[in-house]
Amino acid sequence: MSTASPVVTANRSAPLTPRRRWWPTPKLIIIIAVAGAIGYLALVPLYYLLWGTFFDASGFTLGGFATAYGDSRIGSLIGNSLWFAAGSAVLSLVVGTSLAYLNVRTDVPFKALFFAASIIPLIIPGILYTISWIFLASPDIGLINKALEPVFGPAAVDIFTIWGMIWVEGLHLSPIVFLLMVAAFRSMDPSLEESALMCGASRLQVFRKITVPLTRPAIVAAVLVMAVRSLESFEVPALLGLQNGIYVFTSRIYFVLRSYPPDLAAAGALALGLLVLAVLGVAISNLVGRAGKSFQTVTGKGFRPRPMELGKWRPVMGAAIVCYFLLTVAAPLVVLLYTSLLKFYQAPSMAALRSMSLDNYVELLGLSQAATALRNSLFLGVATATLVMAVMAIAAWITVRSRIPGRQLIDQFAFVPLVIPGLVLGLALSFVYLRSPIPIYGTIFILLIAYVTRYMPYGMRYSVTSMQQIATELEESAQVSGASWWQTFRRVLLPLLAPGLLAGWIYILVVSFRELSSSILLYSPGNEVLSILIFEQYENGQFTVLAALGVVMVLTLVVLVTVAYKLGAKVGLREN
């Protein structure tokens, strides 16, 4: 040590460079801009939502709460919401989990159908799915009722009930549960089940004592996430519930805002109630998820287990799979296509078949709104996906790689919108920009802001996951080779991140394309998107034109996703 000190002082006493003025590097500017944007998008709407709910012209008030929760029907509102959420979650869980188990662990036939049944409902927008079910099971015009009439009398099934709502929402959510549970079953070390078999346990005992307890964290998390999504769902309660006055939070908020004069404070109070429920659900599922981590075990060499032989149950299960496919995928699509070719909605008959024509599509061509809506949807989808992925790629770098203090805050802010229901976000943003001097309200850009905010968490998740898969050494070796931060990011990280980012881009494109619950409160004439136009046409009773528009929308999505995947194949995106 004694020899070291003179050297140090010698260095210090000889100033090699004059003290430079501090100047922000491009890296710092980019980081601050990204962090600022995320913080702004996540927090400002919440702030204004609180402000708009608790303050009016005269100052602090609880008037909104008094109107919203003083209503005598509030009990049934909360009851319906919880019942609807729990029912849909349980239905989707039972269907999705059974399908996942059959697919991963048994020799069930028609495994190819699983893929279609799990991907296609993600492409069919919720509003079209709901309307298809109205065509199928409404008491007046439903095809199923027409088919059952000779046996069970008129209106055997009624979709405009809480059970109908649970049925449609549960089925629409079941593919997500299926994908989650397939992942859970696959990631489980198969030897955990095999060893139980070797210990003499029967298949049923293995399922009850090993499989279910081990996947319990995944099951509980799936149930909670699905319950939150059902709580936030707008399409199903609005189209199916309002008919018979079955209100849940989302449809009530919509109703309050659509009546004259709109009571913003009361809507805000309801929105806060919904927000609290959603936060609770997400918080519990996170807790469960963390507890589940302790269950992760060393996995062996991943020997694919012999699928369980169903024996005499195989045809039964095969029939069940086909039924599921017909119900969730084929029937809604077919009924949409069928309706789009009719002059007016009617049950299939020779007369109906003879009257079929492409008139509705011709009418669409003449409808200037339709072209505008398609253009708007395309613009919003592409712009949202691009903006979100670009910003989140940098945000992911900050949280995963940098050592900047407070970087975890960026991560947390980016996930805030996950708990904000779309309708609540729409309401909050209208609070913000009605008061803001920036002339955004009434333009398409308010929709862009809403979409970017809503899908920020998904972009973040995709970016963080792909960022974590890239070894730090790759980046460090670029730095050692003399690349600047920006060069490293652009030349090394981005190309490696590309597949993950593109997957996120496609996902966000699809979900923005079908967004309804935020848009419904923010659009203005001339700025409609496809889902809004379909919603309006449903309210006007233009079922056949709507169906044609729906077909166009689904086809556009299919083309978009296909093109994106084809492009993705060029940058090395693997399909799984």
Added chain:
Amino acid sequence: MLRVENLVKSFDGERRRRRAAATGATDRVFAVNDVSFTVPEGDMFTLLGPSGCGKTTTLRSIAGLERPDSGTIEVGGRALFRSLEGQRVLSVSANERGLGMVFQSYAIWPHMSVFDNVAFPLQVRRRGQRPSKREIGERVGRVLATMELDALAGRQATKLSGGQQQRLALARALVIEPPLLLLDEPLSNLDAKLRESLRYELKRLQRELGITSVYVTHDQTEALVLSSSVAVMRDGNIIQLGKPREIYQKPNSRFVAEFIGTSNFIPAKVEARDGERYTVNALDGPLALNSTADIAVGADVIVSIRPEAVEVGTVPRTGEALNEWKGTVLTRAFLGEAVDHVVRVGEREIRARGNPSVSIRPGTDVFVRLDPDQLSLVPVD
């Protein structure tokens, strides 16, 4: 005790999976292709081979986790699987075979305590055969004590160290006192030091309990240390079956000699033969050796010898000059417990491993001596 006969197990090939039944051509991959062996009571039998050789598939077929295409599997006279003219006529399911198995990943159930993991095989028995709660407690306690895990009975199974998890997996397999214990690379998940100590531990336990075991590994040292007999497998076939010493000293093929340890391979031609006494002509002179292999006079062969069976000296042995060649030391390497010399003999390099006290400077002229009892004849592939 265990009898496996003509076991065959094939999987769909990659090609068939892709181009389905369009061509109709079957493209089967034979993971196990006609394997037969028997294991006497109390023996430790090892299936040894590189990955993909079919050893694990064989073990899993015995366990009942994999269903063979054809063959016979019997344990203690009880048929577990039998086929007749390629048709399955009997296949007892895995949960009714009553065998014990230790998995590579141990497959310890993370949601149960140590005690519950071990009690599970007793608890899932059919009503009537299920022991009382008290008896379960006693039997689990006894087997946990044997494994020195009794102090940890109440602990969550995931809170155990690697070695403890391995003993727990063993305890769970042994609690039902199975007639046969199956071990699927049970040591491969442990670090080197622990693996070595557990190797001897496992050998001691197996001896003490006298339980018949089938052990699968790709680690040759493990196989040599643990087994009563070893079957070396490749591409779904057993290449050589014998006692560890035979396998090591008298490999019957270049594959076995290369897979287990290192060997010198010397091409030669059989010159004369008298029963098991052979004289072969190698490039650098004649060699005398004993071999049970049946090879005709005049045939090309490969002579294999382990480096430690090659002796290096600076002076020729007095008397007969049998199996002694002249050469020059090329390099030497100090390995700690031994010294390796690479000696150039004519066109050939021969590796010798010896006591570290003998260390010869490179460039020195030396004599190498090849022990006739440790030379083995291997057919040319």
